[in-house]
Amino acid sequence: MDRRNGPGEPKAAALVVIDMINTYDHEDADLLVPSAGRVVPVLAELIGRAREADVPVIYANDNFGLWRSHHGELVDTALSRPHADLIEPIRPDDKSLFVVKARHSVFYETPLSYLLWRLEVGHVVLTGQVTEQCVLYSALDAHIRHLEVTVPEDAVASIHPHLASAALEMMRRNMGARIVTAKEIDFTRPFTAP
Numbered sequence: 001m002d003r004r005n006g007p008g009e010p011k012a013a014a015l016v017v018i019d020m021i022n023t024y025d026h027e028d029a030d031l032l033v034p035s036a037g038r039v040v041p042v043l044a045e046l047i048g049r050a051r052e053a054d055v056p057v058i059y060a061n062d063n064f065g066l067w068r069s070h071h072g073e074l075v076d077t078a079l080s081r082p083h084a085d086l087i088e089p090i091r092p093d094d095k096s097l098f099v100v101k102a103r104h105s106v107f108y109e110t111p112l113s114y115l116l117w118r119l120e121v122g123h124v125v126l127t128g129q130v131t132e133q134c135v136l137y138s139a140l141d142a143h144i145r146h147l148e149v150t151v152p153e154d155a156v157a158s159i160h161p162h163l164a165s166a167a168l169e170m171m172r173r174n175m176g177a178r179i180v181t182a183k184e185i186d187f188t189r190p191f192t193a194p
Contacts, residue, residue, distance in 0.1 A: 010190030011122030011148055014058055015050040017043070018106055018128030018135055020090055021061045021074050024083040028130075028159045035157040036086050036129060043127055043155045044089040046182045051093070053187035056119055058097040060106035060128075060138075071098035104134045107141040116147065123148040123191040127155040132163035136171065143175040148191060152182040 020043065024033055050057050061074055071092065078087045092098060099110045106112050116124070124142050126135055126149060135156050142149045151171055158164030171177035 012120050013123040013125060013150075013187065013191045014056040014116060014119060014121040015047065015125045015127065015187075016106060016112075016138070017047065017057065017059045017090065018126060018138060019060070019062055019130070020128045021059060021071075021078045021087060021092075022083070022129070023064065023078050023081045024086070025081065031159045032129065032157060033083060033086070035159070035161075036083075039127075039129070039155055039157040040086050040089055042152070042182045046125075046127065046152065046155055046185065047090055049185075050125075050187050051095070055187045056097055056121065057092075057095070058099060058112070058115070059092050060099045060101050060110065060112060063100045063102060071100065074100075105137040105141045106134070107138065107145070113145060121147075123150065125150045125152065125185060127152060129157040130164075131156040131158040132160060132167040136167040139171045139175050139177055143177070149175060149177040150185065150191070151177050151179050152185060153179055155182045 047057055059071065063074065075091055097115065099106065099112050099115065101108065101110050124147050126138055128135060135151065139149050139151060149171065151168065153168055168179050172179045
């Protein structure tokens with residue numbers, strides 16, 4: 001399907017996993033880890049369903065400031081740290097796609113827009129962390145690129161729950177994002193605009 005389809009027409013989807021390959025050794029980690037722990041089982045199930053439906057799973061991840069990093073090194077580093085239990089259930093498989101990012105948005109100075117265009121994706125399902133930062137900014141950048149956006153609220157982790165709630169509301173109201181639960185996402189059916 002072509003992402004130039006009109007409003008309400010079916011669009012091919014991709015699942016974007018934001019910053020979940022993480023060492024959790026930053027200043028907000030103590031606040032983030034409990035939220036990530038609640039999200040990981042939901043996200044693992046969602047990733048599994050996307051893979052079964054042949055929906056592209058794209059990991060968009062910070063490079064930890066190591067400019068020589070590639071996805072294998074990032075995964076290995078995260079798995080060698082104390083919170084490997086948060087990485088193992090959602091680790092990329094051989095078919096996963098990977099975009100290394102350096103700032104909040106998954107689109108900023110990355111090839112993600114081009115990748116989505118090549119895959120003819122018109123609808124992104126944004127998951128990962130942090131809801132009130134990288135997920136929010138990525139949703140805005142997706143919106144201004146005329147991509148449809150869905151955010152499963154139980155598959156995004158936060159540092160500050162009150163800011164996460166506000167961010168989800170902003171995505172819904174200002175960006176037209178569908179805010180749903182992971183169980184409401186059916187990758188076997190084409191996505192349509194709300």
